[in-house]
Amino acid sequence: MKRALITGVTGFAGRYLAKNLLDHGYEVWGGARNGSINSVNGVKLIELNYTSYQEIQNKMNDLEPDVVFHLSGQSSVRRSWDIVEETFDANLMASINLLDGIRHSNIKEHVTLLTIGSSEEYGPSAKSPITEDSVAAPANPYGLSKYALGNLSMMYNKVYNMKTIHVRSFNHIGPGQSEGFVTSDFAKQVTDIAKGLLEPIMYVGDLSSRRDFTDVRDIVEAYRLLYERGEAGQIYNVCSSNNVAVKDILDTLVSFAEVQIDMKTDPAKLRPNNVLEYYGSNGKITEVTGWKPQIPLEQSLHDIYKDWLKGS
Template identity: 40%
Template sequence: MKLLLTGANGFVGQYVQAALPGVPLPAGLDLRAALDAAIAKIQPDTVIHLAAQSFVPASFENPRETFDINFYGTLNLLEALQSNAFKGRMLFVGSGDTYGRVPEADLPVREDHPLRPRNPYAVSKVAAEALCYQWSQTSSFEIVMARPFNHIGPGQSPRFAITDFARQVTEIRLGQHAPLLQVGDIDVTRDFTDVRDVVRAYTLLLEKGRNGGIYNVCSGREHSIRDLLQRLIALAGVEARIERDHARLRPAEQRRMVASFEALHRDTGWQPLIPMEQSLQDLLNDWEKQLQ
């Protein structure tokens, strides 16, 4: 089975490549460009569509570019697959951010919860997911859709809070930084899944997900950001003062978040296997290698 992987060079894409060696689109080929020739050359049997503009602040700065990449790039890909008589399965990777603000009474959030996107990135993912659902019903190939929540794991960009904390803690442990941790709003909760478990979910969805089916990819566990920071400090064996940096504060309207992976488990048997302690330790080990 030949797998076409978009977004192969991203954080998750690299883990997909390690687990399911796939063929990336040619280097430098933009999803917004004509893709017919590339698809004709690859002739894939399956597709995982990861490529996206996924940084929320950038989506506010340039919503049109975000929509061009995430919606029209997806449409371009679908049309290129169709024109090359693709008959396999595609996994579209959306986002748990599409739910928007979820009342605490509705947690854990399930796939039938209304979508109320609150930023241009989430809007683009809602639109692209709707497009993929339509194509799953009317085209010659099948499409399964994933809504992943927060990821964690080695190799993630320090633009993300837990990875940034792991970097700061490691710098303190190596004597490269004063024992002071700069943080934003850490008194919120989020649902984190190890990236390796996420990739395993994608593999199973490609194989066993229902055509037109939409699946949360999440741990089903609610983690306090403050608690994860304190666990990183304990694992590294350091002492550090925590200081709120106002430059890092973003308005977190969603104080608590946890989702349900019941549908994913029902259709594929998937459940998260990697404990949070291992994810955090692997993050610290990865930063130690990078910073030494």
């Protein structure tokens, strides 16, 4: 039986990844920072602090995982502008100790490490469809921290012969996602209106932008397949290869509510340099692993809507 360790297991993607691995016969351990360990069904939890690589080294020697999925970090682009130092500490400095802890451990020769990055690494100037060969020019602290992580991951593969794979995931969506992300924000507003908690008016920005959305349940399937079939020392996009207008996302969510909702433009929500189209290519991961998204967008949105309706 393969043994997996998920850092950030209590987070949005971490919980789904744990379920996916358990369903496929893995023994799953979850790491969380001190004070934040919550129960996750079927997962054996350990405390993981990233203050020194020696502590990580000891944990790796004790646990001896076959694969480490590194999901832990600060995940909000918006918040990264307000907490730049915290973002780099969580996404980069902690990851350096994780990499060094594995490098100095007894499992260095056989363990695979997947570092989870973001499409934000490419930045707004990237031409869609974005491939792994597109020039990366991140334009916010979150994207820059993930880009630095990816470069470190690849450097440790080349210099120390570690089995590292870096993943650049595009927009995750799904039930259980917190506010601060477009589908969750829209779904909460729509369900609050459906419940009579808000007046039937939504104030929105530019809805013409087209983005790449993938259900989190498909995203974590890609992570597992990359461990099982991916090539160490490589970067892979995880995305749908489709672009969808934000307006279509909102219209679909509103259609579930069966109430009339007026849309009004809020100038404060308009972005001066908004990128109209931004989507990736999943050709590389599909060729290597056979992975493709399986959950239709409308199903994802309906699941998100129902989750907020019941009070997520």
